[in-house]
Amino acid sequence: MLVSDFLQFALNGVVTGCFYALTALGLSLVFGLMNIVNFAHGAFFVLGGMLASLATERLGLPLWAAIPAVLMVMWGVGAVIEAGLLARMRDAHILPVTLVTIGLSVFLVNTMLMLFGTEPKNVRTGLEGPPVFLGDVIISQSRILAIGISVLAIIATWLLISRTRAGRAMRAVFQQPEAAALAGIPIARVHRFTFALGTTLAGLAGILLGAVFVVDPSRAEPAAVKAFVVIILGGIGSLPGAVLGGILLGLAESLWGGFVSTGYMDAVGFVLVIAILLFRPSGLLGAPASRVG
Amino acid sequence: MLDFRRLLAGLALLGVTASAALAQPQPQPQPLRIGVIEPQTGPVAFDGTSVIRGARLAAEEINRAGGVLGRPLELVTADGACRPADSVAAAERLITAEKVSVLMGAFCSGATQAVMPIAERNRMPLVTAVSSLPALTQAGNRWFFRNAETDAMIAAAFARGLVEQTKTKTVAFLAVNDDWGRGTVASFRSVFDKLNVTTSLSEFFDHSASDFYTPLTRIRSARPDLVIVVAETQAAGTLVRQARELRLPSKIFGVGAWTTPTFLNLVGPAANGLLAGVPYAATAPGERNATFVREFRAAHNEDPGKYSAAGYTTMNIIAQAIQRAGSTDSAAIQGALEQTDYAGPTGNLRFDAKHQIYGLQLHVVEIENGKPEVRGTATLEQND
């Protein structure tokens, strides 16, 4: 019984870890490239889930149609916010910028509360069937779907960053902003693209979590904080780092909660952050001059 | 700049309103203002909003029938967010600026505790529809009234019957990590200990948790006969679904608002077979309840639950007290509240010497085909 418990905990941990990784991915890009501590990330996460719930429950769209629609909206939201707000603050001190993202988060979360109501929302997947058994270990169908989509999204993002021109431009700006500008790369466009990408990834994570669990506005802040924990663990700006960090966090929380105590489960991440920052501040996979991708 | 313009606008508006008010005679009677402090944001926002809905329905009903002392009731709501500091600020504002006659709130026991001394200092009657920490009515605050069951009462009412009905020998707890969750678990455990039922596990989760696989897996391997879950709508829905996904074999008994349509909707078919101990169920028998359910459905397109019923009955109790007092004098209202004898959808309600409600009906329900069927009813007896 102990072994199958361990396996169940481990599987739970990997599943949540995948979600953490996806949530953290967008934040890592924004943090790494634009140097912004984006507290609104959690609000975008919730927004994605809320819109997907609207699309699938109220409008009756099937999931495969709802997801691209919502993602397009999220991209637009991200681009508009960057262009209208963050672009103006590009040279500002970290403190006002952080506060602006906090203000943005407060506005978004409360407005969602007003528009969508206080009820927790579901994203309909259409998968109501029985869970899948792997020996004694259980995983539900919607979780399998969510993992699949997360993995696809992570791979797609990696391909975007390593194989496309846009991705190369991003990496250039991340590594050497001045040189990139001198080489003629449109910095403003790259920033906008990065932020929109980050926002969209957050939205996707929200959709998937809304499908597996529930979405409601009070989850915005905890989601943002978890994402920060993951990127510190993995190393800022490192894509494999975000993935590794996410899975590691998921596993650590699940195993600790399973074998020691569930009361402190959420504190595990913070303890890990403290440990990492003291002994290896650049994170598990971040080199001092961290690279994107 | 923004503040200055706002100030000007506010002054202008004030001037216009004042002159308008002075110019005309007042044919309309002055409304009776009741302050309602509930969480409208945060993890229990949904349930807080339900309380307000119930209270509003009651007020509208009363106003249609002519109001109280010939005056209409007016609800002034404030968001306490279940936080002591916010609730205190709301209370101060409602008392001094909004000039309410009675306070209702503040949902979470911690927030209510912070508001209680304010009510006492200002000689303002405070009635809570929800707060269940037993210590609240032990503090000797004569201005505070509780129209809700306490954690200890729920345990006392249900524990024995549960054990007998389900032949339970071992139990596990899964509760939200706050004063309500911990208090309820403690109350149940003390009864179970006397009945020789062993507690195999007590797991607590954070308000904002959405993934319960880990504690559920631990419970699953402990194989208790019964799992008692203390959680509110927002967490409970997810929790039960996941428990079913994990094929948890134990019977599940829930404490919280487990019969609301929102909860049942969230959980879907997985809810069937669930047991819950609730101070209210829409399917409970009785003519008064049937009327209440009908009106609530007409107004909100769904059945009422524990919190909307609590809001409804509390507002009725307050209104009747004011009527009985014959004035808005706070001492008179306080005395009138003590003489409460209200027959409503949740039972024949009266306050005991410590201002704790009794006569409240508690039901054990089992969810069958998506509806809560009442399996047994206990009436809260007078304590003292």
Next chain:
Amino acid sequence: MTENRIVLLLLALAAVMPVFIGDQYVLHLLVMTFFYAILSTSLNLVVGYVGELSLGHAAFLGLGAYTSAVLSTQFGLPFFICLLLAGVVAGLAALVIGAITLRLEGHFFVLISLAFAEVLRYVVMNSVELLRGPLGYSNIPAPHLSFGGALLVDFSSKAHFYYLGLVLLAFTLYAAWRFARSSFGLGALAVRENRRLARAVGVDPFRQALVAFVAGGVLAGIAGSFYAHYLTFVGPEVLGFGFTLSALMMVVIGGRGTLLGPLLGAAVVGITLELLRSVNEARLSIFGILLVLAVLFLPDGLVSLRWRRQPGPAEENATDALDSPLRS
């Protein structure tokens, strides 16, 4: 008029206000403003003078509040002892946490400070036997002032708390002012403006930051004690990010690195939030927008409307720096 004179004027005005204002609600708002002003000033020592964004400040507020709550309810100690010990405990915690975390800079410090505060909150939430976990401490006794055997002030009225808060605020502002003028304060400024240069002239960034951090911690602990006895209830929410966030907003909107800034920020933010209560549902949405606009157009705070921030310490006259240790 210099900044210091304005601060003194405001304090003097506040001292006579209760004569004209009897409204309990307004008095309550002012008491809470004093509390937030103390908290913001304490945060300002770290954020404004050292230049590091500490997101874990609520830890010290919470430690002070809990210390005061436990000592007064469990051990029956009088308020003023509790107040003192609250400051001491918070200061010691700041010493320990600061020694560990201040070696990091920038984003790393931001996140490790938040991590510490959150771990502390979880520890308190789960310590049910020791610290009553989520149940918290209620019925915290009001302070009382006696001399000989005679009871002077029993703190039964809000005006009493008002004056207590005002006195504590005055003390806090004085402490902050002395700090800024002291060698610690000037050193901290040097570190903020140019870390390498400071080190080159013998100023140890780490030590400067630590002293500011501890000073901030002590004052936050005092604020916590005041909070506990005024609201009479303390729970784990006192260690939460919400208070840090409020203080942060006030520091930035008022003007960081100045004496008047946190004061103005506390007043403006507090009052705006209360005024917005009449638009109950949209309140926080409007507030979010106002916050964004305020930071966008006044990144150096309200104080910068009157005194512009100047770049570079090299331009300043050496003696000017001694007279007004603020950027003005």
